Amino acid sequence: MIELFEDHLQAVLWSGALLGLAYGAAAQWSRFCLYRGLSNRWQSGDSIKLRAFVLAMAVALLSSQALHWLFGIDLTQTHYHQRSPSWPLLLGGGMLFGYGMHLANACGARSLVLLGSGNLRSLLVLLVLGVSAYATLSGLLAHPRIDLEALTQTRLPATSIDGLISLTGLSASLSKTLTLLVLAGLLLFWALKSPALRQSPRDWIGASLIGLLTAGGWWVTGVLGADDFDPVRLGSLTFVQPIGETLQFSMLSSGMKLSFAVVVVLGVILGSFVRALFSGEFSWQGYESPQQMQRGILGGLLMGIGGVLSLGCTLGQGISGFSTLALSSIAALAGILIGAQVALWLDSRKTTV
Amino acid sequence: MRAPLRLTLLILLLLLPLHTMADWQRIEALKNKVGTETPQTSGLQIGLPLVADDGASVPLKVTFNGTLAADEYISGLYVFASQNPRAEVIEFAFSDAIPRIEVSTRIRLSETQTVYVLAKSNQGNLWLANQDVRVTVSGCLMTDEDGTVTEAQMSQPRIALPRNPKAGEAAELRTMINHPMETGFREDSQGNLIPQQLIESLQVSRGDETLFSVTFNTGTSANPFVAFFLDQFDDLTFTWTDQQGQQLSETR
Numbered sequence: 001m002i003e004l005f006e007d008h009l010q011a012v013l014w015s016g017a018l019l020g021l022a023y024g025a026a027a028q029w030s031r032f033c034l035y036r037g038l039s040n041r042w043q044s045g046d047s048i049k050l051r052a053f054v055l056a057m058a059v060a061l062l063s064s065q066a067l068h069w070l071f072g073i074d075l076t077q078t079h080y081h082q083r084s085p086s087w088p089l090l091l092g093g094g095m096l097f098g099y100g101m102h103l104a105n106a107c108g109a110r111s112l113v114l115l116g117s118g119n120l121r122s123l124l125v126l127l128v129l130g131v132s133a134y135a136t137l138s139g140l141l142a143h144p145r146i147d148l149e150a151l152t153q154t155r156l157p158a159t160s161i162d163g164l165i166s167l168t169g170l171s172a173s174l175s176k177t178l179t180l181l182v183l184a185g186l187l188l189f190w191a192l193k194s195p196a197l198r199q200s201p202r203d204w205i206g207a208s209l210i211g212l213l214t215a216g217g218w219w220v221t222g223v224l225g226a227d228d229f230d231p232v233r234l235g236s237l238t239f240v241q242p243i244g245e246t247l248q249f250s251m252l253s254s255g256m257k258l259s260f261a262v263v264v265v266l267g268v269i270l271g272s273f274v275r276a277l278f279s280g281e282f283s284w285q286g287y288e289s290p291q292q293m294q295r296g297i298l299g300g301l302l303m304g305i306g307g308v309l310s311l312g313c314t315l316g317q318g319i320s321g322f323s324t325l326a327l328s329s330i331a332a333l334a335g336i337l338i339g340a341q342v343a344l345w346l347d348s349r350k351t352t353v
Numbered sequence: 354m355r356a357p358l359r360l361t362l363l364i365l366l367l368l369l370p371l372h373t374m375a376d377w378q379r380i381e382a383l384k385n386k387v388g389t390e391t392p393q394t395s396g397l398q399i400g401l402p403l404v405a406d407d408g409a410s411v412p413l414k415v416t417f418n419g420t421l422a423a424d425e426y427i428s429g430l431y432v433f434a435s436q437n438p439r440a441e442v443i444e445f446a447f448s449d450a451i452p453r454i455e456v457s458t459r460i461r462l463s464e465t466q467t468v469y470v471l472a473k474s475n476q477g478n479l480w481l482a483n484q485d486v487r488v489t490v491s492g493c494l495m496t497d498e499d500g501t502v503t504e505a506q507m508s509q510p511r512i513a514l515p516r517n518p519k520a521g522e523a524a525e526l527r528t529m530i531n532h533p534m535e536t537g538f539r540e541d542s543q544g545n546l547i548p549q550q551l552i553e554s555l556q557v558s559r560g561d562e563t564l565f566s567v568t569f570n571t572g573t574s575a576n577p578f579v580a581f582f583l584d585q586f587d588d589l590t591f592t593w594t595d596q597q598g599q600q601l602s603e604t605r
Contacts, residue, residue, distance in 0.1 A: 137406075137489075138406055138489035138490050139489075142489070142490045143490070146490060228511045228513070228529065229511065229513065229527050229529050229578060229580075230578075248404070252403050252404060254403070255401075255402050255403025255404065256402055256403065256404065257402070
């Protein structure tokens with residue numbers, strides 16, 4: 001396969017673009033969205049979308065671990081496996097992200113998909129998100145972030161769930177199998193318990209595809225991108241830093257190399273656009289009021305800052321990071337869920353009073 | 354705008370190139386290499402990213418396509434970084450058997466600064482080029498330079514010959530070896546200075562003849578990577594030497 005391309009980097013870029021296209025189309029078709037899942041469940045008790053997200057987590061976990069077993073991709077080499085993470089920042093960043101997701105009505109990945117189907121509101125959210133992510137990563141907020149990190153870091157004896165279990169004396173392979181069976185079993189059971197999800201192929205097929213695409217990302221960067229001299233950084237679907245990098249690339253491409261993350265982002269927009277066009281769902285949409293616009297801007301800002309502090313978004317930590325069994329993903333995902341729930345709760349109090 | 358102001362601005366603009374040209378003279382090591390010669394400014398190209406979010410490993414490519422006299426060839430390339438703790442980054446020495454001057458490596462840049470490359474021919478002619486790189490704080494939160502000390506032993510030498518090598522046709526060879534390239538400027542987690550441990554050189558030879566050699570310095574990234582061009586690919590010996598005098602050789 002690699003002979004088709006000039007070198008392994010070309011192979012990674014083309015496959016990354018295809019992966020993005022597939023994600024964009026699948027997510028546009030199935031309306032895959034963690035925030036929609038949480039708010040539907042909160043407001044009307046309808047949990048299909050939330051169960052679909054959980055199903056995607058389970059599929060991503062099983063398929064990524066299968067890849068690790070088949071190709072020996074070392075998923076502990078990803079940035080989700082931090083030796084000395086900062087719990088307050090992971091959790092707090094997740095909460096900011098979750099709150100921002102509520103304000104903007106969609107997370108970063110969903111905003112890309114919406115943009116492809118003509119939603120100009122998400123263009124503003126994405127611009128703010130990308131800029132604030134880079135401001136936190138390497139700009140105005142970088143030094144405060146690094147100082148806070150240094151203050152709150154704790155050194156861990158293990159970086160993954162199975163690593164933590166093997167500290168009790170169980171062998172590494174046994175604790176991994178146990179973790180996988182229990183976690184995937186629980187998630188699959190809860191997701192598929194609902195007849196509503198089972199009878200909605202759009203949701204369960206879409207979610208399963210997205211789970212498999214996550215493993216696809218590990219394969220592209222870990223197998224196609226493997227090279228003795230210039231290995232591609234191991235990564236999969238994630239949408240905070242990459243949105244910022246895409247903006248940066250659009251401004252500095254003469255002195256920058258195209259990366260896997262950027263082609264995935266562009267692929268998602270294009271994939272969603274093509275699918276929306278063919279299904280007749282494409283329609284231009286904009287803000288209806290300045291208040292809505294304020295929420296969008298603030299939401300993008302909080303998601304950009306929060307997403308960098310928590311090392312990833314709903315997709316990045318919730319699905320990709322989780323599929324590597326990283327401990328940091330559990331903290332970040334918990335933060336995102338808490339942030340979104342608090343936002344929904346505050347909102348419901350406001351409307352009832 | 355009034356005339357005197359316009360005139361002042363014009364003079365300032367005219368002075369600007371003079372100012373930037375003089376900047377390299379502040380690097381002692383580079384000044385010593387240049388001596389009293391006046392380097393040419395065209396013919397030497399530096400390939401560096403405009404922005405590097407990982408200053409520990411910035412890809413650098415240097416290409417020479419200037420005009421040379423009949424029996425003249427480029428014998429050395431010297432790379433300097435103006436704001437690094439030590440300005441010397443890496444040096445390449447070429448014999449006349451090298452068909453094309455195009456080398457790639459990865460360098461360390463401690464902050465936003467200007468990278469200078471000086472090329473020297475066997476007849477003593479000089480070329481100088483420079484490029485600015487903006488270095489931001491680490492974009493990725495995990496780096497290999499986080500205070501952990503890895504054992505300073507050379508291991509896993511890798512050499513990749515071109516895919517379809519043809520004698521007489523210039524093609525790129527890539528080499529890499531594992532080594533932390535400890536600078537001696539870094540502290541461990543207890544705050545003690547970690548002693549310097551560097552690979553000093555890579556030598557590529559055929560029989561007794563040295564074709565190409567590289568001198569590494571503190572500005573060379575960990576796991577030194579070097580790519581260069583050759584047009585004969587048989588009987589090559591690659592020898593890495595570290596500061597303790599230990600050697601590791603590979604033959605292709």
